[in-house]
Amino acid sequence: MRHLFDQEKLEEVHASQALRAQAAERLKDCSIRADYLSAMAPERPDPGPTRATLLVRLKNWEDQESWKRFFDTYWKLIYTAAVKSGLNGSEAEEVVQETLVTVARTISSFKYDPSACSFKTWLLHLTRKRIVDQFRRRLPMGVACANRFDGPEDTPMVERVPDPSRVDLGSVWEAEWRRI
Numbered sequence: 001m002r003h004l005f006d007q008e009k010l011e012e013v014h015a016s017q018a019l020r021a022q023a024a025e026r027l028k029d030c031s032i033r034a035d036y037l038s039a040m041a042p043e044r045p046d047p048g049p050t051r052a053t054l055l056v057r058l059k060n061w062e063d064q065e066s067w068k069r070f071f072d073t074y075w076k077l078i079y080t081a082a083v084k085s086g087l088n089g090s091e092a093e094e095v096v097q098e099t100l101v102t103v104a105r106t107i108s109s110f111k112y113d114p115s116a117c118s119f120k121t122w123l124l125h126l127t128r129k130r131i132v133d134q135f136r137r138r139l140p141m142g143v144a145c146a147n148r149f150d151g152p153e154d155t156p157m158v159e160r161v162p163d164p165s166r167v168d169l170g171s172v173w174e175a176e177w178r179r180i
Contacts, residue, residue, distance in 0.1 A: 055119060058107045071100065077176045078127050084172045085131050095130045102126050124173045131169075 057066035078099050082092035103126065110122060 052112045055107065055110065055112050058103075061104075067104075070103075073180055074123065075100070077173070077180050078123075080176045081124075081127055081169060081172050082131050082134070085167045085169060087131065087134050091134045095127065095134055098130045098133070099123070099127050102130070120173075120177060124169070127173075128169055 054066060054070065057063045058070055060066070075096050078096045079092045082095040083089065087095065103123070106126075110119070112119065
């Protein structure tokens with residue numbers, strides 16, 4: 001009986017790893033087009049709430065057209081919010097990729113109910129978490145104390161990292177949302 005459980009658990013882990021690999025590959029393919037798309041994308045009016053039909057279709061991993069449309073619609077919003085929060089270009093690209101992977105992993109449990117939580121708010125929440133993760137990665141391991149100094153000006157390293165909470169990400173998000 002123990003052997004059967006271990007085999008089932010192993011199969012679950014492999015399936016989860018395969019899904020993450022598929023999502024990362026799809027996002028890699030999409031990110032190659034990101035620069036081209038930003039130059040070619042026309043300005044559009046506020047799209048309003050996200051279409052529920054697109055969110056339902058995203059639950060199907062095989063629906064390449066829906067994932068492409070989702071990426072084409074939202075990558076620049078996520079990227080711009082990350083840059084305006086103080087991240088550099090490569091960090092912002094990581095935020096886009098990690099946010100989209102998180103969407104891919106969790107969209108099946110997302111319940112579309114605009115009166116409770118709009119998709120826009122949910123996506124902002126995911127993006128904000130990934131931005132904070134990027135700022136944390138900037139800090140060297142063990143920099144939890146403010147008395148660690150790393151410069152001639154004796155300014156603690158933690159004070160030289162931009163604080164993402166100083167940026168009103170909600171306002172940035174709203175402004176960028178209107179551009180998609």
